[in-house]
Amino acid sequence: MILPFQNLTCPLDAAPLRRDGAAWRCPAGHGFDVAREGYVNLLPVQNKRSRDPGDSKEMVAARRRFLNAGHYQPLADEVSRRVLAGLPPRGEASCLDAGCGEGYYLRRLGASAVARHLALAGVDISKWAVQAAARQQREATWLVGSNARLPVADATLDCVLCMFGFPVYAEFARVLKPGGLLLQVDAGPDHLRQLREIIYPALKPERKGEPRVPAGFGMGAHDSLRFTLELEGAEAIADLLLMTPHLFRTTPDGRARAAALTALSLTVDARLLVLVRDGRSVASGSAG
Template sequence: MNLMCPVCREQLILQEKTWRCIHQHSYDQAKQGYVNLHVVQHKHSKTPGDTPEAVAARRRFLSAGFYQKLQQKIVDVIQPLDLLSAIDIGCGEGYYTQAIAQQIPHLIAVDIAKSAVQIAAKQDRQRQVTWVVGTGAILPVQDQSLQLCSSFFSPLPKAEMLRVLQPQGYLLVATPAPQHLLAMRHALFDEVKPHEPEKFVQQLAPEFQLLEQFLICDQLQLNQQQLQDLIAMTPYAWKAKAELRTVLEQQAQFSVEAQFCLYLFQKSSGPIR
């Protein structure tokens, strides 16, 4: 894989269990199978990214089969592209990454949350994916080395994605649709504004051309633990008023609709403005 040294930006080569560049900067591969390329000079906090509690909640929730419709649609979109290399930005504990790995042989997955990458790498017993602790602000791969960037509910580092993608490379983005988890948001907030997925399309133009877009809807029937996990894995966990969250978490059953927008873009061949 074309991993890049975060210090000097030269290519990293795996020698036994250490990633090393020509300047002898070295990064040991952890026993779980990941490498930490989030160097201290790029950190803005001691433990960046999702908390271990949020990661654990998301893993329980997704393991129960929720959001499977989105996972399958991601596979359906990627399959006909017939790609060899990709990076999954903000991979979390690897729910969508593992599905992509069945379609793309050379796959790098990066997340800023070390606890999430640890779980993802530990689950990947066949070592199908190169798991990296790192930041989207400096993607740990070399220039124009990949055919696809994917980002699901994660920030979109536009300049970095343009740098690492080959000409005509693809970008796959999943983001909440306007009515996503609307009933839950009404229970947690006094004022609810619809999500604005179209803003991503505008932000990515003109360097990325929109090829396809899809709306995925899924009605969720949650028990109390699943509801608590869904709240804990979203930003609502710390944005909502504590008293409203407490009332909602006491519900024994809860019905809510998940709605996602999935966008497939292609890197424009024209000049970058």
């Protein structure tokens, strides 16, 4: 069962926000309207680095088509399993997907948690991504916002997800309860290697070494999930390229080679890192 998410804070003064009809308001009177799709924009214009930050409408549409086709479902199911195993066994719990995109991983978590009481929220800097997420699932709370200044109260979350995103560890530590989990997923050294070998003249050597443990956390676990993905049809391959940074890093020749493909066998190689919030306090509003 998905519960209302109650721990939002005002992006202007960090005061608690309360739902008031079709808006969220803080005690100082700052108000943030709920869009007709069901999301709320908590990214003040002064905190934007561009007029339309984050993924474009076209990138979001490509990611929605690709993920909804189930290509990354083994990864989503493993993430859901680990989150549910790490949450308190009884009572209510809250989880934030920091950099939620169009909401696929949070939707899979909600579908896997039918016997649990979870408050779910997703935040992304792209208005188009959050809009798409809200259209596909109304039960979770969807927010336009930034990982650098999460609109969430201190020490209120049981779990933070960061899926192929941009972690801001000081903010994640601030919003997590002591003992709360950060589940971070990044690309492993062989992730989409076959596609990268086609679009790039040469691959950069991978950096090796153990994952670092950021301040405020202890190591929980780190390992990998690998599986083979068979893509059929030019559209699915084009969607994959468009939803990754590789489209903008490769050359026109590389993009042309990818566009000529009609089938591709790929390795999905994801690094899963679980960090546990320790008991030390973090200053409110830090965003290191």
